[in-house]
Amino acid sequence: MSNSSEASLYERLGGYDAIAAITDEFRDRLMNDPKIGYYWAADSLDTKRRDRQLTVDFLCEAAGGPTFYTGRNMQTSHVGLGITDSEYDLLMEHCIGTLEKLEVAEAEKADVCAFINSLRDEIIEKQ
Ligand code: HEM
Numbered sequence: 736m737s738n739s740s741e742a743s744l745y746e747r748l749g750g751y752d753a754i755a756a757i758t759d760e761f762r763d764r765l766m767n768d769p770k771i772g773y774y775w776a777a778d779s780l781d782t783k784r785r786d787r788q789l790t791v792d793f794l795c796e797a798a799g800g801p802t803f804y805t806g807r808n809m810q811t812s813h814v815g816l817g818i819t820d821s822e823y824d825l826l827m828e829h830c831i832g833t834l835e836k837l838e839v840a841e842a843e844k845a846d847v848c849a850f851i852n853s854l855r856d857e858i859i860e861k862q
Contacts, residue, residue, distance in 0.1 A: 743799030744850075747843050751795055751802070757833055757847070758791045764829040771825055774816065797850060809857040819861045827852060 748754055766772045775783070789806035796804045806812065830851050834844040 744843065744846050745795060745798035745800035748798060748839065748847070751791075751800065753837075754795050754798065754800070755791050757837060757839070758787060758794060760837060761829060761833045762787060762790070764833060765826060768825065768829065771822055774818075798847075809854050813858045814860065817861055818859050820855075820859050823855050823859050 745754070748757070766775050775786075778786070789804065792802040793804045793806060795802040827848065830848055831844070834847060839847070
C-alpha cells in the first residue's frame with residue numbers, strides 16, 4: 736500500500752506509458768541534434784528499437800517500476816564511444832527540453848534530471 740508521500744518516481748511520472756513517451760521524445764531530440772546525433776546515425780531500425788526498449792526498461796526500473804533491465808551497465812554500453820563532458824551537457828539540455836515539452840511537474844523534472852546527471856561519470860570518457 737502506498738499513499739502519495741510514498742509514491743515511487745515511476746508512479747509520480749505516470750507509469751510505463753509516460754516513461755516510454757519521455758524516452759521517445761528524448762531519443763528523437765538527441766538523434767536529430769547534429770552535434771550529437773551522429774552517434775546513432777548508422778544504427779539499423781532494429782538496433783534503434785532494441786536500444787529504445789532497453790532505455791525504457793532501464794528508466795522504469797531506476798524509477799522504482801516493475802520492469803527488469805536486461806541490458807549492459809552504463810559504463811560497458813558506452814566505453815569506447817569517447818563521449819565528452821560537453822556532449823553530456825547537451826544531453827542534459829535535451830533532457831530538460833523533453834520534460835518541459837511533456838509538461839512533467841517541477842519535482843519530478845528535478846528527480847529525473849538528477850538521475851540522468853548521476854550517470855555522467857559512468858558514461859563520459861573525456862572532458
Ligand atoms: C551523450 C550521451 C550518450 C550517447 C552519445 C549515447 C550513445 C549510445 C550508443 C551509440 C549506444 C549503442 C552502443 C553499442 O551498442 O555499441 C548506446 C547504448 C545505450 N545507451 Fe546510451 N548514450 C548516451 C547516454 C545515455 C544515457 C544518459 C542513458 C540512460 C538513460 C543511455 C542508455 C543506453 C542504453 C540502455 C543502451 C543500450 C545498452 C545495451 O545495449 O545493453 N545512454 N548509447
